[in-house]
Amino acid sequence: MNRFSRRNTSLRSLIRTFSWLTTAVVVFVVGIASVVRVQNALSSSQQARTIAVSEMGNQLAQHQQDTDQFAAQINDRASNLANLMQYFSQSPANYAEYAIDDSLRGNQYWYWPREAQNMMIQKDQITRIVLTMAASKKVFVATRDDKMGRLYTKYTLANALVATSPLTNPYTSIGVGTLRMTYDPSIVTAQLRRLHDTAAMQLLVFDNDGKQLWHYQGAGVGSASQQAVQKTVAATSSDDLARTLKPRYFVQVGNVSTGGYRVFAVVARAAVYAQIGQNIALYALLGGLVLAILLTLLRLIFRRYQHALTVMVGEMQVVGAGHLQERVTIPARNEDLQILAKGTNKMLDDINGYIYEIYQLKIDQQDAHMKALQAQINPHFLYNTLEYIRMAALDADQPELAEVVFSFASLMRNNTDQSPVTTLGDELGFIEKYVYLYQMRYPDRLAYQIQLAPALAELRIPKFTLQPIVENYFAHGVDFHRRDNVIEVKAHPVGDQQVIIQVLNNGRSLGPERVTQVNATITAQPLEQPQSIGLQNVFARLRHFFGPGATMRLANRPGGGVMTTILLPRQKGVAQRDESRDHR
Known part of the structure; x- marks a missing residue:
């Protein structure tokens, strides 16, 4: 009784020790996971803002380059600027005649609506081409639906990705107009949505004069946060915007050398911290659940483990003594011992099955040997009998009957031949004999x-x-x-x-x-x-x-x-x- 009591006390102490160790390990793992998650979340948010600013900057630089190249094509010759003035001052019919007459005077044929159309066809990201001339109050606008464009008395651009380039007289270096080209933001928007951690991000784009051109909001940005950022933008210059937003937002600023654009990536600190808090709470909940399960399983396993293992060892000793018909008792609750017991019983079943299969295989081999001897005797006897019948038909002057017997004997010989491969000629010869027997049965x-x-x-x-x-x-x-x-x-x-x-x-x-x-x-x-x-x-x-x-x-x-x-x-x-x- 004393020995049982000591063993019971030792088992409880062992369970208590393992429980404390398990609790410490789970708490340590949850703590490490939480710290790593905080660092990863902050780093991931920073990386997402950096990538977003870089992607936006690359797109703006490319848009500005395309706009500057188109403006350079217009500025290439003074005659192009003169041609534009004619377009702004004349009717479409008179301008068309002017462009033709100008080409007849030796200048290259240049028709402004067609130039605008070609540019929009070449660059499918362009949504509008807006051209103003210093000497005219009209505004030329070409869109995706009206690629050749038309003149308007007034036109306003709002919240659009606009690239601006001046038109300058190549001889006097005096500005004569301004070219503006707006671009489809869907490509940038799609790229931003594919990035990780951009759901709570807002992206602001300003031109060289500090005017806001575009504002992007991620799917997780609420209207209150959007309005708060816009209110700050309205009350603050772009130079002080980052300093003003930083107490409540993570801000990443990027300057685009081509075109002088500035890009602001803004993420609310509260949104990032809320996400981090949710993750830590989830880790703590999972850790507590895992700890409860581990402690419960630990107590259940140790309670029955020793008894079940003792029974299994005794039964396996009986099997080891040569009693292969015996089986190990499967424990009711110890899963690992269940696997061990089932595997042992399956092994014993397989051993008995192998013994039976080896014995049955010997019987099948003997039976197959007898059948092979019979197959060698019976077809040979059948061929000799059919040949005797064919010779008797020939002696009785019955050539057709002899041919039928010969064809049937050939079919039988082919069917009993064990070769798996033949030639196409032999196969068709066999088919011919097969059909010939039907033809003899049903003549005409x-x-x-x-x-x-x-x-x-x-x-x-x-x-x-x-x-x-x-x-x-x-x-x-x-x-x-x-x-x-x-x-x-x-x-x-x-x-x-x-x-x-x-x-x-x-x-x-x-x-x-x-x-x-x-x-x-x-x-x-x-x-x-x-x-x-x-x-x-x-x-x-x-x-x-x-x-x-x-x-x-x-x-x-x-x-x-x-x-x-x-x-x-x-x-x-x-x-x-x-x-x-x-x-x-």
Whole structure:
């Protein structure tokens, strides 16, 4: 009793020690995970702002470069600026005549609406082209819907990605106008949405004069936060905007050298801290749940573990003494011991099964040996008997009967031959004898034709490739009440690489759904070892012998009947010839 008490006390102490260690480990892991999550969240937010500013800056630089290049094309010649003044001062018809007359005077033909149209076609990101001239109060505007544009008396751009470039007289260096091109922000918006940690981000773009051009809000930005940022922008210059926003927001500023743009990436600190707090709370909840489960399982396992293990060891000692029929008791609650007990019992079942299989295999081998001896004796006796009948028919002056006996004996010899491969010529010879027996049975009701290109006579194919197809005709398609039953077998090369074999008959046709079903069945993967040499088995053996290049399909003939087409890759070394021979 004292020993049991000490053992019980030791077990409780061990459980208590393991409980404290487990609690310490879980708390430590949750603490480390929380610290790492805070650092990762801040770093990820910083990285997202940096990438967003960089991506936006690259897009703005590219837009400004495209705008400057188009302005440079306009500034290239003074005649272009003069041409523009004519466009702003004349009617469209008069301007068109002016452009033509100007080209006749030796200048290059230059038609401003067409130039604007070409630019919008070349750069599909451009949404508007806005052109103003210092000497005119009108504004030219081209859009995606009106690429050649028109003149307006007043036009205002608001909250758009605008790139501006001046038009300067190349001789006087005096500014004569301004070119503005707006760009589709959807590309930048899509890029921002694909980035991680941009849901709570706002992106502000300012031009060189400090005017706000564009404001982007992530999916997680509320209207209150958006309005607060806009209110700060309205009351603060772009130079002081970052300093004003930083107490409540994480701010990343980027300056774009091309065009003088400034980009602000703004994320509310409260949103970042709230996300961090949610993650820490989740970690703490998971840690507490895991700790509770571990402590509970620890107590349950130690309570029954020792007893269950003692029982299992005793039963395994009995099995080890040679009593293979015994089995280990499976514990009720110890999962690891359940796995061990089930594995031991399965091993014992397998050992007994292997013993039985080895014994049964010896019996099956003896039976197979006896059947092989019988197969060697019985066919040989049958061939001798058929040959005796054929010779007797010849002696009785019955050549047709002798031919029938000879054909039947040949069929029997071919069927009992264990060789898995034959030649196309031998296969067709076997088919001819098979059909000949039906023709002798039903004279004047069946005709047949076999065509074989001599170059394919030695083509090696799996045995019984064509016989099941011909047999299907006599089993399902032929009608011996008719006198015009016909079956044809044709084999000829297709080019240098392929061979086509066709089996055609004029018997019963199949419905369209049945043809589709049969073709699907032929090419389907058999779920088990086939028990007959049907069409599915024929196709499987062709694929195994020739590879994936072998195909087989059924179709209805236009005049009635069924046609089976087999396409095979041609073996190397078989000469190609055009002659064929007929067997009737």
